[in-house]
Amino acid sequence: MAFRLNAPSLQAHLCVKGGLEAIAFYEKAFGAECTYKQMAEDGVRVLHANLALFGSEILLHDEFPEFGGPVASPHAHGGASIALNVNLPNPSDVDAAMTRAEAAGAITFMPAGDVFWGARYGRLTDPFGHVWAFNAPLAPG
CATH class of the missing domain: 3.10.180.10 (2,3-Dihydroxybiphenyl 1,2-Dioxygenase, domain 1)
Structure with missing residues (x-):
């Protein structure tokens, strides 16, 4: 997958616990279309996904606490x-x-x-x- 950008833009990148379930929810709830998905090496978690919805695109990935850093799902942060x-x-x-x-x-x-x-x-x-x-x-x- 090649990344291309024609103009500056802002894009949400959601961190979730349960990436596959989140994709299914966004498809059902918002009519999202998953245009790209890459699973992590564990075969369980979503490493990266692109979802087209409401005329825009968001990115999504599962939690990866082993990588460190402050990025976690809203549930992890309260x-x-x-x-x-x-x-x-x-x-x-x-x-x-x-x-x-x-x-x-x-x-x-x-x-x-x-x-x-x-x-x-x-x-x-x-x-x-x-x-x-x-x-x-x-x-x-």
Whole structure:
């Protein structure tokens, strides 16, 4: 796999405990497509995966405590330190995305609702500890 970059960009790289299960969850919950996956030498953990979702791409890998360093899943750190914000075109898309994720096992902690900045917005936590926020502009008026 050759790495190519045409312009600067920012990309989330998620660390999870249970990489194969996480890939399956993101496929079911968010309609993700795993475009690349490399397993670790142990044949159990995901060394690297690329997932296409919501018009973007995220990277994913399992925990590797034997490598040292501060990178670990949110569960290992006691919670997520960031939220992945998904901007959608329509308010109904927020409700649909959250309903689909909940059906796949996500836990909503901020139900979708209309918020002061003129958007439909809601937040949930996936089974791997990552926080996802869904946002769509409300119709003017």
